[in-house]
Amino acid sequence: MADALEKELDVTVVVENKPGASGQLAADHVKRQPADGNTLMVLASTSTLRVVPDGILMPIGRISRFDFIFAVHPSTQVHTLDEYIERVHAGLVAGDYTTPGAGSVPHLALEQLAYEVARKRGYASRLPLLHIPYQGTAQAVQGIIGGHVPAGMFGLTEMRSALAMGLKPIFIGSATRSSIEELKNVPTLIELGYDIDTSGWHALYVHKDVDASLKAKLHAAVERAARTIPQSLKDLGFIGDASSPEKMWMIHNRDFERWMAVAHRIGVQP
Secondary structure: OHHHHHHHHOOOOOOOOOOOHHHHHHHHHHHHOOOOOOOOEEEEHHHOOOOOOOOOEEEEEEEEEEOEEEEEOHHHOOOOHHHHHHHHHOOOOOOEEEOOOOOOHHHHHHHHHHHHHHHHHOOOOOOOOEEOOOOOHHHHHHHHHOOOOOEEEEEHHHHHHHHHOOOEEEEEOOOOOOOOHHHOOOOEOOOOOOOOOOOEEEEEEEEOOOOHHHHHHHHHHHHHHHHOOOHHHHOOOOEEOOOOHHHHHHHHHHHHHHHHHHHHHHOOOO
């Protein structure tokens, strides 16, 4: 994104990391800056529930999208979602799973799946899935590779090493199948009959009061970034996909409302 901005605006761009509270600290920092367009934010869908769409920061457009993958350890002897559901329901496989964190989109999606499975199959209660949190994503992925947790759901960037070690991908959380060669035959949850879409995204945001002409130039930079996304990022599962500010605002609001409703229902603090 920085490279695209420099070419489009003929300025020097400094990337400053503001970690903390899943993106909320960075968003609060940008909100406090003058609305001159000199301070921008790249927001990821993983921060959807922490960065409330309150209208102070507005999207310039989506830059890229990515997929979340649900995979199981080979010891489960599971190859399809139906097999996973049946073995977990019968108590043959533990329903333990891990994700990037409590309240993350994969966590909430799998909790939603547990309820949807019960409704669809007529079970007396939700599928007995149990979220196992780790201190960090790297430790969580190692937990799956080592068989300490039989299943997990992460982006391809985090999951690639686990897949190389033999984990079996069961489904993709996005609306369409992955364009990555090794995942092209992995079905989506929607294909499997569950209306759950966890499509990940990255988008550029600015203060709402930034001048309209500058917003237009920034959107041109977003389009450039989406068109020229480097192969190294494509190999990690990121797909350049620009959108209008209006469409990105709709996506953010939709995801916020969808996942916040699940969080409230299961009593999780996002």
